[in-house]
Amino acid sequence: MDLVFVCPPLTLAGGNKVICALAARLQRRGLKVTLVAPRLKPHPALRLDPTTEVKLVGPPGPFRDPVSLIRAGLALGLSIPPADVIVATHTSTLWSAYFGARKLGRPLVWFYQDYPEMFSGRPLLAFTHRLGPYLADRIATGSRAGAEWLFKKFPGKTAFVGEALYHTEHLWPVARPRPDSGHFRVLAFADERPRKGFGDLLEALSRLRGRALVRPILWTVTSRARAAGFSAPVPTQLIFGPDDARLGDLYRGCDLFVFPSRAEGFGLPPLEAMACGAPVVVADSRGIREYAVDGV
Secondary structure, eight states: EEEEESOOOOOSSSHHHHHHHHHHHHTHHHHEEEEESSOEEEEEEGGOOTSSEEEEESSSOOOOOOOHHHHHHHHHHHHHOOEEEEEEGGGHHHHHHHHHHHHHHEEOOOOEEOOGGGGTTOOOHHHHHHHHHHOOEEEEEOTTTTTHHHHHTTTTTTTEOOOOOOOOTTTTOOOOOOOOOTEEEEEEEOOOOGGGGGHHHHHHHHHHTEEEEEHEEEEESOOGGGGOOOOOSSOEEEEEEEOOOHHHHHHHHHHHEOOSSSSSSSEEEHHHHTTTTTTEEEEBBBBGTOOOTOOO
């Protein structure tokens, strides 16, 4: 069976990591997977499998206005090669995948890993998100909690396919001594978008300053240039775009991993941190309920 995954620009993002790893696993099961994405060199940390074909088309983005977004979407849709199934990997690629699927006369699957909060202030994508269940022939999701509204409203076409850690060779636990020297190393992902909650974490650290028995040190990981210029209330070390091996070392080296995101479709980082034995604090972002239990 041949599948085409219609993707956004292959930047370093959790959803793209899931898609690239899923494509590799399907290839190993004997399916042929082709990724079609805008013309931007895939980030090396996505670790694309050499057997996965990648077709880069049209302008590279980013697409800041509706006209450029529509043009890029049409270019993407027109470039979809013949396949048995067309898969929209994100809400942003639904129209392209829909156009390609109807042109080829093939079924459209929406791999749902988004959430309504993602489209705050983005009316075109918010509209597409609401319309998605009517455009797709089938919906696959990795999180029952994150896709609860789809299971309620469209139970006949929504299926839970699960989600997991794929590249795990950098994830292993170590013995954890108690924090020494009065320092407490907090690891978090920096992101300037309000829904990601990083500002909430900084506010919490500001309130704790001078009150806690230990002095927190913030380790921040980001691949977003706009998130690198924040001002933190505690000593901070910024790690920009680490590879998987370095990220595993950070999970094992921290005293606490904090994931303050207010909404997630699934949320891989807390699961990675747990695999490395790190204590984890998460905000209730819905998607994390797939694997996180309060107090456990």
